[in-house]
């Protein structure tokens with residue numbers, strides 16, 4: 001069991017970080033969701049139809065690992081792909097999913113490398129996010145999205161859902177939110193650069209990031 005104080009702290013951090021993402025314009029309307037592992041029995045997820053800028057800590061959903069509601073309001077309708085990510089990536093302690101403008105715009109481009117939707121243009125993207133596979137378009141609620149995520153989760157900390165948006169995991173809630181912000185900034189840079197001759201990090205520069213910082217990048 002988790003300590004009640006940890007659960008209280010995490011509920012408040014989800015609300016605070018939700019506010020931050022909303023204030024930055026990364027979760028318009030009621031889009032986006034945040035979740036965090038609590039313990040062997042349960043996890044927290046933002047509720048359905050909730051605005052990330054106005055989350056009430058007590059209303060955040062607590063679910064078991066089968067997806068049953070244990071407390072709070074009913075979870076986001078997208079909770080099932082969080083569950084698929086956690087089930088297949090033990091290192092994922094938290095997940096942030098956004099419909100943020102630049103990442104979602106990239107998700108609509110038709111000439112992406114499906115194994116790596118964004119090129120390695122900055123060291124922080126390589127270190128904090130890594131290769132970003134593009135998953136096929138699925139209608140909202142399509143359970144196959146959970147199967148897609150399950151297939152990529154063991155090898156990728158983040159994925160991009162075609163014509164939808166990014167799903168980012170991390171070692172804790174703070175790192176995951178930071179990685180989602182880093183991804184959004186990288187998508188913005190990429191769109192700024194697309195019609196210009198830009199320079200990607202070289203194989204040697206990426207190898208250096210792997211050696212020094214343990215970055216995970218397959219090229």
Ligand code: ZN
Nearest residue numbers: 032078164165
């Ligand atoms: Zn979504």
